[in-house]
Amino acid sequence: MIDKRNFMQLFSSLLMNSMIANTACKAKDIKQEEIVVIGAGISGLSAAKTLKAQGYKVKIIEARNRIGGRLWTSNKWQDLPVDLGASWIHGVDNNPITEIANQLNATLLKTEYDNSVIYNSDGKIFSDAQQEEIEKLSNKIYSIIENAQNNNQDISIRKAIETFVKKYPKNSQTYQLINFILNSEIEQEYGGSIDDISTFWYDSDKQFGGDDKIFKDGYNIISNFLAQGIDVELGQKVNSINWSSGKVKITTNEKVFFADKAIITIPLGVLKRNIIQFTPNLPNEKNIAINNIGMGVLNKCYLRFEECFWPDDVDWIEFISKSQGEWSEWVSFQNAAQMPILLGFNAANKGIEIENLSDKKIVDSAMSALKVMFGANIPKLIDYQITRWAKDEFSFGSYSYNKLGYNPKMRDALAKPLNNKLFFAGEACEKQYFGTVHGAYLSGIRAAGEIIKA
Numbered sequence: 001m002i003d004k005r006n007f008m009q010l011f012s013s014l015l016m017n018s019m020i021a022n023t024a025c026k027a028k029d030i031k032q033e034e035i036v037v038i039g040a041g042i043s044g045l046s047a048a049k050t051l052k053a054q055g056y057k058v059k060i061i062e063a064r065n066r067i068g069g070r071l072w073t074s075n076k077w078q079d080l081p082v083d084l085g086a087s088w089i090h091g092v093d094n095n096p097i098t099e100i101a102n103q104l105n106a107t108l109l110k111t112e113y114d115n116s117v118i119y120n121s122d123g124k125i126f127s128d129a130q131q132e133e134i135e136k137l138s139n140k141i142y143s144i145i146e147n148a149q150n151n152n153q154d155i156s157i158r159k160a161i162e163t164f165v166k167k168y169p170k171n172s173q174t175y176q177l178i179n180f181i182l183n184s185e186i187e188q189e190y191g192g193s194i195d196d197i198s199t200f201w202y203d204s205d206k207q208f209g210g211d212d213k214i215f216k217d218g219y220n221i222i223s224n225f226l227a228q229g230i231d232v233e234l235g236q237k238v239n240s241i242n243w244s245s246g247k248v249k250i251t252t253n254e255k256v257f258f259a260d261k262a263i264i265t266i267p268l269g270v271l272k273r274n275i276i277q278f279t280p281n282l283p284n285e286k287n288i289a290i291n292n293i294g295m296g297v298l299n300k301c302y303l304r305f306e307e308c309f310w311p312d313d314v315d316w317i318e319f320i321s322k323s324q325g326e327w328s329e330w331v332s333f334q335n336a337a338q339m340p341i342l343l344g345f346n347a348a349n350k351g352i353e354i355e356n357l358s359d360k361k362i363v364d365s366a367m368s369a370l371k372v373m374f375g376a377n378i379p380k381l382i383d384y385q386i387t388r389w390a391k392d393e394f395s396f397g398s399y400s401y402n403k404l405g406y407n408p409k410m411r412d413a414l415a416k417p418l419n420n421k422l423f424f425a426g427e428a429c430e431k432q433y434f435g436t437v438h439g440a441y442l443s444g445i446r447a448a449g450e451i452i453k454a
């Protein structure tokens, strides 16, 4: 349920959204102020588009040699572009991304979590009775977590369920199932380890209703649309931002840019590394936020085959792996897109561990999991595509999550403008919709709105 305050915020964002969509060319009176947006991800693009529509002179500077940031469609397979960053519009109803997708007549494909099959670690499909057991265990885990939310002190999810888990020997099926639930339902969603995730705040995000849908031609259809008519300089890695007096001075590996105001959409993972020198330093409350909001990891491994050898009518394949969280979640593109492609995920600590392996080792490990489920004689792999988001120097992680030590004021502190000169956007600034494309998009519109109001 969306409460009244959230509704008003969302409503004004959606108004702004339709303004972008409909009046991109109707620039109002030309403004003299020059705005530089750092980062051409969805938040930077939505900010720039909003400002341009209001007559501002805007430039985006971007470190990579492409736009989109964590929206990254690979065209390596011409017959099926695949998303190496975000894939889904999570909850299509009233989602601002759906509105743009509809405007562009983008083909959206539905995948359903419930349309799934679960394989045990011995390769047998879970019976209905076993599925019921998982459901019961899952309910139990969530009631333990909910109780822990009433404590005076926040603890990690691991700590909250510790006593319950201890009842089961490590080699028991129940112990494996608990680990499976914690990984597939919490770590895969938030990207953080249950050792670090806050019990108080882990699920404080809001969701849109409706189905989850992916873009047949890739998510970059959205970023490409938003970038139309925007001046973007690629290959500009920002090293320092001086906002001490006069204009904001932004120094990259190649050039110096001056701006009346700057919008910073640098991902949280990059801010955490202190790679960018701010003069004067960022205020303490921002540094506290940067340190205490977690940056999670979700990695993808697409495997392409000649033909489909798994159940062709399911969207999700789940695997109770012996090694916690290893290849526990798969999406099939056979049902949704009629393509014999499987997408395996690894999240949190397992995601980091696996991405440190060579491509060959990752593919061998993924194939071993498939062989347990579908037999030793599965067809040979034709090709693969692998992500390594934890190592990515312009992201250092996949998306933010609420870790132990977090409180929601920190996202507000991260988003707060400084001296009417520096403005901040990006998924991590979003209290309600963090970790999503729509959250990042709305944060860009919010930051642009702050400049417009100012």
Ligand SMILES: Cc1cc2nc3c(=O)[nH]c(=O)nc-3n(C[C@H](O)[C@H](O)[C@H](O)COP(=O)(O)OP(=O)(O)OC[C@H]3O[C@@H](n4cnc5c(N)ncnc54)[C@H](O)[C@@H]3O)c2cc1C
Pocket: 038, 039, 040, 041, 042, 043, 044, 061, 062, 063, 064, 067, 068, 069, 070, 071, 084, 085, 086, 087, 088, 089, 090, 236, 237, 238, 239, 265, 266, 267, 270, 276, 298, 299, 300, 387, 389, 393, 394, 395, 397, 398, 399, 425, 426, 427, 428, 434, 435, 436, 437, 438, 440
């Ligand atoms: C694997 C994965 C799966 C995901 N799945 C989904 C999903 O299904 N649905 C969903 O809603 N969300 C998903 N997300 C989250 C979503 O992709 C992000 O929340 C969103 O794209 C973030 O947008 P942003 O503008 O905040 O950041 P970014 O897209 O990261 O944009 C920031 C930009 O800043 C640039 N930059 C960094 N450092 C510098 C520098 N020093 N100088 C200049 N530029 C710099 C970066 O290159 C980048 O282009 C997923 C993310 C990942 C990684």
